[in-house]
Amino acid sequence: MSQYSYVDFLSELEIGSAHPGGFNRTKSIFLNEPIRKEMKVLDVGCGTGDTALFLQGSFHCNVDVIENHPKMLKKVKKRFASKRATINVFEGSVEQMPFLNNTYDYIICESIIAFVDAKKALNECHRVLKNNGILLLNEMSFVEPIKKTELIRCKEFYQLQECNTADQWKEKLEETGFSKINTLKVSSSIESQLIDITLTPNMDSNLLDLLDEHQLLQKELDGKVGNIILKCEK
Numbered sequence: 001m002s003q004y005s006y007v008d009f010l011s012e013l014e015i016g017s018a019h020p021g022g023f024n025r026t027k028s029i030f031l032n033e034p035i036r037k038e039m040k041v042l043d044v045g046c047g048t049g050d051t052a053l054f055l056q057g058s059f060h061c062n063v064d065v066i067e068n069h070p071k072m073l074k075k076v077k078k079r080f081a082s083k084r085a086t087i088n089v090f091e092g093s094v095e096q097m098p099f100l101n102n103t104y105d106y107i108i109c110e111s112i113i114a115f116v117d118a119k120k121a122l123n124e125c126h127r128v129l130k131n132n133g134i135l136l137l138n139e140m141s142f143v144e145p146i147k148k149t150e151l152i153r154c155k156e157f158y159q160l161q162e163c164n165t166a167d168q169w170k171e172k173l174e175e176t177g178f179s180k181i182n183t184l185k186v187s188s189s190i191e192s193q194l195i196d197i198t199l200t201p202n203m204d205s206n207l208l209d210l211l212d213e214h215q216l217l218q219k220e221l222d223g224k225v226g227n228i229i230l231k232c233e234k
Ligand SMILES: C[S@@+](CC[C@H](N)C(=O)[O-])C[C@H]1O[C@@H](n2cnc3c(N)ncnc32)[C@H](O)[C@@H]1O
Pocket: 007, 010, 015, 016, 017, 018, 019, 044, 045, 046, 047, 048, 066, 067, 068, 069, 072, 092, 093, 094, 095, 109, 110, 111, 112, 115, 116
């Protein structure tokens, strides 16, 4: 087993937009979203901050992010500072967020809820959203039938807590109390993007091994692990 978790690997190599469809998917989702300047938007598990920067740059809205990975936090703070972005970075877990009830107009979760206790995380998103606020999820979804061995391999590599099918994701949103649940996209492919990294002489070979394993796993699981984009309202 590697000394690095999947999220360590993302943070060490500064891999951004680590969600199905990558950054292009994010841009295409927000082409049609009614984000206004006065809105308060939260990006949960923001990673390197690509989406938060894009949202603030495009809509000039108030953007907050929350992350719990120490290295990722350090890097994202530095990145926002270097771009003079006025994005507030909060350290904490989506399972227990340091925000008051009814704070946000819009919450985006890109490839984060599968990594945590979905029930707790969705309850928290519901709590901190304003009434009629929007939650948008872009998550991996499992396509049945999937072999148990493949499921275990996927769960272990990504350290997933949730391996939901599209229907299970929708049920979880319903159980949490969300309404107007709308499937914007469902696909049997994760539609991963090529990872572009700059190799450096001192780069830890364990990270390169993980990169290879990641690319291989995504190929192997294509058609078995897909993607769902859901939009719903509090
Ligand atoms: C697969 S990455 C996706 C990152 C980003 N949303 C993106 O699309 O590039 C998952 C992110 O969620 C963060 N994360 C994992 N568990 C979390 C938790 N309980 N609370 C907040 N963030 C968490 C990880 O540190 C990581 O940055």
